[in-house]
Amino acid sequence: MASALILESLTKLRQFCCHPSLLPKGTLPIELESSAKFDALKIKVQALVEQKEKVIIFSQFTSMLKIIKKWLDEEKIKTFYLDGATNDRQDLVDGFEKSAEGVFLISLKAGGVGLNLVSCHYMFIYDPWWNPAAESQAADRVHRIGQKRGVFIYRLITKGTIEEKVLALQQKKSEIAKNIFDGLQAQKLTAEDLMELLG
Numbered sequence: 001m002a003s004a005l006i007l008e009s010l011t012k013l014r015q016f017c018c019h020p021s022l023l024p025k026g027t028l029p030i031e032l033e034s035s036a037k038f039d040a041l042k043i044k045v046q047a048l049v050e051q052k053e054k055v056i057i058f059s060q061f062t063s064m065l066k067i068i069k070k071w072l073d074e075e076k077i078k079t080f081y082l083d084g085a086t087n088d089r090q091d092l093v094d095g096f097e098k099s100a101e102g103v104f105l106i107s108l109k110a111g112g113v114g115l116n117l118v119s120c121h122y123m124f125i126y127d128p129w130w131n132p133a134a135e136s137q138a139a140d141r142v143h144r145i146g147q148k149r150g151v152f153i154y155r156l157i158t159k160g161t162i163e164e165k166v167l168a169l170q171q172k173k174s175e176i177a178k179n180i181f182d183g184l185q186a187q188k189l190t191a192e193d194l195m196e197l198l199g
Helices: 002-018 036-050 062-074 089-098 132-140 162-172 174-181 191-198
Strands: 055-059 079-082 103-107 122-125 152-155
Touching: 002 036, 002 062, 002 162, 036 055, 036 062, 036 122, 055 062, 062 079, 062 103, 079 089, 162 191
Parallel strands: 055 103, 055 122, 079 103, 122 152
Antiparallel strands: none
């Protein structure tokens, strides 16, 4: 019971870093509709699109991908979307690869394996996954045989939040951080680890 509560609390803190609207209604004393991280992403993506560059954005939270997609649709930016419920994965990938423009939104679970994306040179990891192997898998989607140009990978970290704390913890105790965010055994956290994360 305690481990489930810990995981739920950490997930809510991570969601808040992504965008306040990801939290269930009533979680916060006031309703917040803006997100500094999302605003930073919009500025960067808009600039790349204006330069005729294609972009891939990864997030663990499909609810965050849907917020990004809504903005892209409003801006009339061509969008490709892939999550665990997507059936025509290969058709979607082929469409993005053949297209001269577009932003591809991909969830962590759906995009971990089996994708070959070599036409894009800008990738964003919107919310860090704390498991270096998972991030490497995402990067491998664009660093494939056939890639002829360099790939720029941006990791968006909200300063002064749980995201920074977990990155620091990952460096010291990578196995613990992996277990937390892979949803495994929160019992492996010591009281000291929790104080460092939540203190």
